[in-house]
Amino acid sequence: MIIDFGNPERARFAGRGALAPRLNDKDWQRMMEHIIALSTLAWQEYGVRAVIHPHAGGSIEFADEIERLANDIPHDVAGLCLDTGHLYYAGMDPLDWLDRYYHRLDYLHFKDVDPQVYQRAIHEGIDFFTACAEGVMCPLGSGAIDYPAIKDFLARRGYQGWITIEQERDPRHAAGSLQAVTESLRYLRDVGF
Structure with a gap:
């Protein structure tokens, strides 16, 4: 999995x-070249696709960046x-974007977002990891994302790939993650996953 993350400036503008500042064309192109090189190496040397x-607070986060990425990196590469x-x-x-890029989708991460914490983080300019420490990511089914609709969509499309349930938290404040x-797993089973 390739995630471009680590720029505190972008983390401040997550969401x-x-x-949010964007990479200039030269830096974007360099990032694309690195992604292609890493993807090629992973496949040719290790048989790993x-x-x-795309990650909150990274340089591939927003709609324009995902679209640009999809245009610059062929699906056979990554x-x-x-x-x-x-x-x-x-x-x-999320449902619109799963539909838009279903043909490129190899893997899914499921999380949910507490809409009250999210709105406060956006309005107060709280960086992404601070928002995580404050509980912006909540157990599936207790936030804003419509998982029954996502389940129906994935069933209709015949999705057979992997799904990871994540409870993203600031690692310094990980208490309660297992619970x-x-x-989240119980909720997904209850809605038919």
């Missing part, structure tokens, strides 16, 4: 696409790992 994970929580956090409807993931 706020109109304010790379997937790219797939996509879309994350329901990061899509929502970036202001996108949250257990609740």
Whole structure:
């Protein structure tokens, strides 16, 4: 899995696409070259298919960046790992984006977003990991994302790939993660996954 993350400037603007600085063309191209090189190496040397994970606070987060990535990296080079929580956090409807890029989808991450914590984080300009420490990512079924609709969509499309349930937290404040993931798994079973 390839995630471009580590820029504190972008983390400050997670979820706020109109304010978030974008990479200039030269830096974007260099990132694409690195993704292609890593993906090629992973496949040719280790038989591992790379997937790219757009991530809140990274340089591939918002709609324009995902679209640009999809145009610049062919699917035979790397797939996509879309994350329901990061899509929502970036202001996108997860179901719409799963549909839009289903043909590129190799892997899914499921999270849920507490809408009250999210709105406060966006309005107060709280960085992504601080928002995680404050509980923006909540157990599946207790947040804003419509998992029954996602289940129906994936069933209609015949999705057979992997799905990972995540409870993203600041690692310094990980207490309760196992309980949250257990609740999430129970919820998914209750809605028919």
